[in-house]
Each structure stands twice: as C-alpha cells, then as structure tokens.
Amino acid sequence: MINKHDHYMPLIMVSGTQDLALVTTTAASLRMDCAVVSPPGAGCFMGVPWWTALVAGCPLPAWLDCGQAAGHAAAALRAGLSGVIVSATAPQHHALASLASLTGGHVLRARPHALELPARGARDALERYLRNPRMP
Numbered sequence: 372m373i374n375k376h377d378h379y380m381p382l383i384m385v386s387g388t389q390d391l392a393l394v395t396t397t398a399a400s401l402r403m404d405c406a407v408v409s410p411p412g413a414g415c416f417m418g419v420p421w422w423t424a425l426v427a428g429c430p431l432p433a434w435l436d437c438g439q440a441a442g443h444a445a446a447a448l449r450a451g452l453s454g455v456i457v458s459a460t461a462p463q464h465h466a467l468a469s470l471a472s473l474t475g476g477h478v479l480r481a482r483p484h485a486l487e488l489p490a491r492g493a494r495d496a497l498e499r500y501l502r503n504p505r506m507p
Contacts, residue, residue, distance in 0.1 A: 380432070381405040381501055382485040386413070388425065390488055395431060397494060403501040406454075407431050408485050412438035414455070419447045426452075436482055441467060448476045456482050 385391045385407045398405045407429065409422055414437030426433035434454040437444040441463040444455040448470050454477040459467060467478045486500045 382408050382434070382483055383497065383500070384408050384410060384485045384487050385425075386410050390493075391425060391429060393488070393493060393497065395429060397497050398431065398501060401498065401501055405431060405501060406434060408434040408456070408482070409436050411436050411482060414438065414443040414447060414457075415440045419443060419450050419452070422447070423450050423452065434479070444478065445470055448474045448478075452476060454479065456480075 381403070383390075383394050383405055385394055386409070391407060394405065394407055407426070409417070413422065414435045419435065422433070422435045432453050434456055435444075435447045435452055437447065437455050437457040439458045441457055441459040444457040444459070444467055447455045448467065451474065453475075455467070455471075456479045457464070457467065458480060464478065464480060470476075471478045486497065489496050
C-alpha cells in the first residue's frame with residue numbers, strides 16, 4: 372500500500388507488459404486507484420532503462436525497487452521515475468529524498484506489501500484485491 376496524500380493505494384507487482392496491461396485495464400474498468408511496483412531488487416538486476424521502458428505511458432504511479440543500491444535509485448529519479456524503493460543508509464536516503472524533491476519523485480525506505488499476480492486467475496485475484504486491498 373502506498374500512502375499518497377493520506378489515501379492508501381493498493382500496490383501490484385508487475386514484471387512485464389502483460390502484467391502491466393492487466394493491471395491498468397482492470398483498474399480503469401473498476402475505476403480504482405492503484406500503483407505498480409517492480410519485483411524486489413529489479414532496479415539492480417533488470418535496470419532503470421528496463422523499468423523506464425516498461426512503464427512509459429503508464430497512467431499509474433510506478434515504483435522501482437532498487438534493493439540496497441542507492442546509485443540505481445538516484446539514476447531512476449534522474450530518469451524521471453515517480454518513485455523508488457531503496458534500503459539505503461541514512462545519509463544516502465537523505466540525499467535521495469533531496470533529489471526526489473527536485474525531480475518530483477518519491478523515495479520509500481522499505482517495500483510495502485504488494486499483490487503478486489498468480490499464474491492462474493490473475494484477473495480475479497486482482498479484482499478481489501482492488502476491491503479490498505487490505506485482504507491479500
């Protein structure tokens with residue numbers, strides 16, 4: 372769950388175009404707010420350019436999980452991504468928060484709960500989660 376201006380937004384993990392398309396179309400059809408997040412640590416092993424390309428044109432807030440890599444998180448913010456998740460030291464987090472204030476992005480210290488879409492019945496699981504995000 373992402374707290375955006377005191378409004379909790381369900382978070383769904385996506386790892387490719389099919390997942391992203393399912394989430395965006397389902398959220399739009401239900402008229403529900405949500406955000407998408409990369410797999411844990413994807414900023415390190417898939418890279419900022421991969422996530423930037425995947426979420427280009429996505430109408431939903433998109434968070435890149437950078438694990439402990441503050442450098443990848445900084446690159447993501449400089450690339451214009453809306454949010455990063457990074458488990459960084461206090462000085463690194465402070466620097467990233469300063470950078471985010473300049474780029475209009477956001478930084479989270481810890482990964483919040485996110486729905487992982489199942490291989491079967493993904494649409495049904497997603498609809499249930501969006502209707503009641505407090506129930507994984």
